[in-house]
Amino acid sequence: AHSETQDWRALLWRGGLPKSWLASGDSQSMRWPEAYIQAIVERDLRQCGVDLNPQHMRRLWLMCCHLHGQVINYSTLGQSLDVTHPTVKRHIDILEATFMTRRLPPFALNTKKRLEKSPKLYIRDSGLLTCLLELDSFDKLFSHPVYGPGWEGFAIENILTMLQPRGSYGFFRTRTGQEIDLVVERQGKRLGFEFKTSSSPALTRGNKAAADLLNLDKLFLVIPQGNAYPILADKAWVTPLEQLAQYL
Numbered sequence: 001a002h003s004e005t006q007d008w009r010a011l012l013w014r015g016g017l018p019k020s021w022l023a024s025g026d027s028q029s030m031r032w033p034e035a036y037i038q039a040i041v042e043r044d045l046r047q048c049g050v051d052l053n054p055q056h057m058r059r060l061w062l063m064c065c066h067l068h069g070q071v072i073n074y075s076t077l078g079q080s081l082d083v084t085h086p087t088v089k090r091h092i093d094i095l096e097a098t099f100m101t102r103r104l105p106p107f108a109l110n111t112k113k114r115l116e117k118s119p120k121l122y123i124r125d126s127g128l129l130t131c132l133l134e135l136d137s138f139d140k141l142f143s144h145p146v147y148g149p150g151w152e153g154f155a156i157e158n159i160l161t162m163l164q165p166r167g168s169y170g171f172f173r174t175r176t177g178q179e180i181d182l183v184v185e186r187q188g189k190r191l192g193f194e195f196k197t198s199s200s201p202a203l204t205r206g207n208k209a210a211a212d213l214l215n216l217d218k219l220f221l222v223i224p225q226g227n228a229y230p231i232l233a234d235k236a237w238v239t240p241l242e243q244l245a246q247y248l
Contacts, residue, residue, distance in 0.1 A: 008224050008241070012154050013138040015127015026137065033131040037061070040100070048094050056081060058132075060091055064101055065123055065132045069149030071173075072103065072121040092121075099124055104156065107170035107183040111213065114175040122153040129153070152195040155222050155241050156182055159193060162245060178210040180219075189217040191248070196221050201238060203231070211236070220244065 014020045014029045017036070023029035041057040050057060060081055067077075078088040095101040103119035123129040129150060135141045141150065159182065160169070167185035172178075172192075182193040192214060194207055201221045203211075211219050219236040228239045228247065237247055 009138045012126050012150065012224075013130055013135070013141050015125040015130070017125055017127055020127045029127075030131060030136055033127050037128065037131060040098070045094060045098070048098065050091055050094055052081075052083070052091060057091070060088070061095065061100070062132050064092070064095070064121055065129055065146070067121050068123050068129060068146055069120060069152050071116060071118045073118070100128070102153075102157070104182075105170040107168060107172040107180075107214075109172065109214065113178070113213070116171075116173040116175070120171055122156065124153075124157055126150055126154045148195075148197055151197050151224060152181060155193070155195045158241060159184070159222075159244070163248075172210055172214060174210070174213075177206045178213060179206050180210045180214065180216075183214060183216075190214060192216040192219040194219070194221050196223050199223065199226050203236065208232075218248070220247065 011021065014023070015033065017033065019032045020029050023032060037058070041054045041061065045057055046054075052060065060077070063077060063080060072092075074085045074089045074092075078085045081088060092101060092103070096103060100123070102122045102124050104122060105119050106116050109115065123132070129146065130141055133144065133146060135144055135146075141147055163184055163186055165184045165186050169182070169184040172180045172183050180192045181195050184191045184193070192211055194201075194203065201223060203219075203221065221231070221236065221238045222241050222244060223238060225240050226238075228237060228243050230237050239247055
């Protein structure tokens with residue numbers, strides 16, 4: 001069992017796959033996803049038509065971990081693996097179809113501003129992310145550059161699962177730095193989400209400009225733990241992920 005104060009840390013590090021989350025100890029929690037990953041790259045994905053050998057497939061998956069939360073560039077990935085742009089895209093298509101990765105699309109907006117047009121890449125389960133990066137404790141995750149993007153991806157998965165959006169959703173970014181991590185259209189409203197690991201987060205100038213451009217109905221700064229409170233004259237809320245549903 002995990003204490004309440006440790007739950008979000010344990011869940012972020014272990015991930016949501018049942019055998020990892022419910023393992024009796026941290027070492028057991030790491031062993032299961034490693035065996036799971038090995039089975040996928042050596043057997044399951046090859047049965048889906050991936051013609052890379054297991055070593056190369058694992059290398060692609062690891063490279064996806066290092067790109068977690070970033071805009072994807074298929075050409076760069078293909079060059080690193082010595083395969084073509086269409087080939088690496090097809091392999092990531094398969095990783096996505098098997099729920100290993102998520103490509104978050106850019107949110108479409110009718111504006112004269114130049115928008116980012118390529119999707120962002122995420123490893124869907126945070127436990128697989130930490131396993132592939134060999135981060136064998138939360139402390140190692142916390143001190144790793146992937147910690148911030150890891151929280152972002154973890155929160156995005158939870159929010160999309162909770163909201164089940166039928167309308168448009170995606171990240172919003174202009175070429176001049178106006179950005180919102182996640183925008184969701186739901187029940188006639190446009191919601192924005194920024195993901196912060198700080199206990200006292202603040203919106204950047206680019207966040208504020210993007211929120212105005214998008215004409216958001218609500219904007220949330222989603223944090224791992226703490227108390228919810230309004231900012232920007234009640235136009236935005238700082239909200240821990242576990243309390244978010246109360247404010248939507």
